[in-house]
Amino acid sequence: MxxxxxxxxxxxxxxxxxxxxxxxxxxxxxxxxxxxxxxxxxxxxxxxxxxxxxxxxxxxxxxxxxxxxxxxxxxxxxxxxxxxxPHWIRGQKEVGRVINSKKRGVVEMNVCALGMSVGTGPAGVTGNIVEVKTFDELKQLGEKHIKGKIVFFNRPMDPTKINTFEAYGGAVEQRALGPSEAAKYGATGVIVRSMGLNQEDYPHTGGLRYTLNIPKLPAIAISTKHADLLSKILKEEKDIQFYFETHCETLPxxxxxxxxxxxxxxxxxxxxxxxxxxxxxxxxxxxxxxxxxxxxxxxxxxxxxxxxxxxxxxxxxxxxxxxxxxxxxxxxxxxxxxxxxxxxxxxxxxxxxxxxxxxxxxxxxxxxxxxxxxxxxxxxxxxxxxxxxxxxxxxxxxxxxxxxxxxxxxxxxxxxxxxxxxxxxxxxxxxxxxxxxxxxxxxxxxxxxxxxxxx
The missing domain is CATH 3.40.630.10 (Zn peptidases)
Known part of the structure; x- marks a missing residue:
């Protein structure tokens, strides 16, 4: 032996x-x-x-x-x-779209509400978009450039990381904390790039955490494929508007x-x-x-x-x-x-x-x-x-x-x-x-x- x-x-x-x-x-x-x-x-x-x-x-x-x-x-x-x-419910299917592109017209986007988000209700949220990749960019833009707009967090997971959980950890803060960070500067809503490495048509949900005593903004995830498309449209036309509608709520x-x-x-x-x-x-x-x-x-x-x-x-x-x-x-x-x-x-x-x-x-x-x-x-x-x-x-x-x-x-x-x-x-x-x-x-x-x- x-x-x-x-x-x-x-x-x-x-x-x-x-x-x-x-x-x-x-x-x-x-x-x-x-x-x-x-x-x-x-x-x-x-x-x-x-x-x-x-x-x-x-x-x-x-x-x-x-x-x-x-x-x-x-x-x-x-x-x-x-x-x-916690008892959070998603409600009816979410809607997200670019509504005034001069080149493309109305562009439907695949989105879903982030878990624990407040809903927009039937009125939805409409606004111009500010695209950022980091909280530092958000801070540099400040209230002057963010107030009244929708913040689009578009930092991808790092594809060079062999450990995909390390890549996830390098991007997920924008989903978890992004809505409260954007609210500090007067944003009206948040779009977050899905936490995925591939080009996908479907969005990834996941939880967010609101910061105490900061307004709660409605927040959605957008599929990686449509995140790239939205970023491309923003480069073509700076003043496009986005509309999204969610009906989620948190029960007792x-x-x-x-x-x-x-x-x-x-x-x-x-x-x-x-x-x-x-x-x-x-x-x-x-x-x-x-x-x-x-x-x-x-x-x-x-x-x-x-x-x-x-x-x-x-x-x-x-x-x-x-x-x-x-x-x-x-x-x-x-x-x-x-x-x-x-x-x-x-x-x-x-x-x-x-x-x-x-x-x-x-x-x-x-x-x-x-x-x-x-x-x-x-x-x-x-x-x-x-x-x-x-x-x-x-x-x-x-x-x-x-x-x-x-x-x-x-x-x-x-x-x-x-x-x-x-x-x-x-x-x-x-x-x-x-x-x-x-x-x-x-x-x-x-x-x-x-x-x-x-x-």
Whole structure:
């Protein structure tokens, strides 16, 4: 039997692990998932029978009940954590158009309201457009050039970034904060280029955050293809006017739940390893990659352990978090209750980057923990996972970090994710059954190692 050398750091050490025994256990996990897995079957029901699951909606409530019922089949217990969530509704289909082009006439544009935006109502918003790419440009123009106009934020995601989440991070502030920044200078509305790398006809929604005590402007996303067209028209004719109409509104907070299932540990039941994804989705599509995939992969970790007869030393929890998209209420409440109950989480893992081919894991943890997890890399390499180098975790598990919990994110290939993210295209047919299953098995394998050796 081959045994890895003990790795030393500071005053502590990483216990040796039995490579051949672990290779066998991990092979069993992958074989079970790839031959008899249920992750795709569960995702099919969630996306096609329940569909879009915006927080506060009837379909979100149906998803909670589905998750509770489903996980009863392969866990020791299932319980719900009540949480009040925002209840935003889109209303009737949005309208956006250039209305006075001398060269082109009326030009219809593909737009959608940004999540949590106020609506324009039937009167809509009409105005001249000021195009900017940064908040610095906005500040330099100032109230003199912005007041009474519609601000068009047109900074694209950087296509040279191989990590598409890095590209997203470099552009998303204009969606999240742009409406309030524009309001400081007297704008009447905001158009934001969709957060996508490709030339697409469909817009990407996503949440915005209004700044307290600053007027709330109605805000829409425009498809990347039409963002480029609008920019071109503006270069041709400086004084074109744009009209958009939205009917979204925010209702009083609604009751909802996190769904929590667990298998009790046989030796250290008070030590918890949590895996999770967020059950809510935006309302434009089925939420297959974002984040139905992460939910069923997390659920499948429990099912896999039951299927192969593995009895964990520590308690393994699968959590379907509610309200990641427009509030993070579920993740915050889970962390609050964990602290209140003095629960000891030794690791938290989230899948919220889509159900694509596994590449590795991201980690926000102490260096000793990172070193220990990286020492298991040879066990994952036969399955295509080799990237354990980056910081990261997940939005829903992030609130556990101040309690000293290592935060780990499942890392799939990211190149296609932003083709579908927050769009009408995020549907079941965009998910590969095999890639989804490989991800579920990868998460289960990491949980197995953490459970066996601790952190």
């Amino acid at each position: 081959r045994v890895f050398l003990v790795l030393l750091f500071g005053m502590g050490c990483i216990p040796a692990f039995s490579q051949s025994a672990d290779e066998s256990a991990i092979r069993q996990i992958y074989s079970e998932e790839l031959s008899r897995g249920r992750s795709y079957q569960m995702l099919e029901y969630l996306t096609t029978e329940i569909g879009a699951r915006l927080s506060g909606s009837p379909s979100a409530a149906a998803a909670v009940e589905w998750g509770r019922h489903e996980m009863q089949n392969f866990s020791d217990s299932v319980f719900l954590q009540p949480v009040m969530v 907070d609604a009751p909802s739940f996190n769904v929590v299932a667990e298998i009790k540990g046989t030796e250290f039941p008070n030590e918890i390893i949590v895996v999770g994804g967020h059950l809510d989705s935006w309302d434009l599509a089925q939420g297959a990659h974002d984040d139905g995939a992460g939910c069923v992969q997390s659920m499948e970790v429990l099912r896999l352990f039951k299927a192969i007869g593995y009895k964990p030393k520590r308690t393994i929890r699968a959590v379907l978090f509610m309200n990641e998209e427009n509030g993070l209420r579920g993740g915050l409440e889970y962390a609050r209750l964990a602290e209140l109950k003095k629960e000891k989480h030794i690791a938290a893992i989230e899948s919220d980057d889509g159900g694509f081919t596994p590449r590795g894991f991201t980690m926000t943890a102490t260096e000793p923990v990172r070193t220990k997890i990286k020492s298991w890399k040879p066990l994952f390499e036969p399955y295509g996972l080799s990237d354990f180098s980056n910081e990261g975790g997940g939005a829903d598990i992030g609130p556990l970090q101040p309690q000293g919990v290592p935060i780990i994110g499942f890392l799939p290939d990211s190149q296609r994710y932003f083709d579908y993210h927050h769009t009408k295209e995020d549907t079941l047919d965009k998910v590969s059954k095999r890639e989804l299953e490989l991800g579920a098995a990868s998460m289960a394998a990491l949980v197995y190692l953490i459970d066996k050796y601790g952190l």
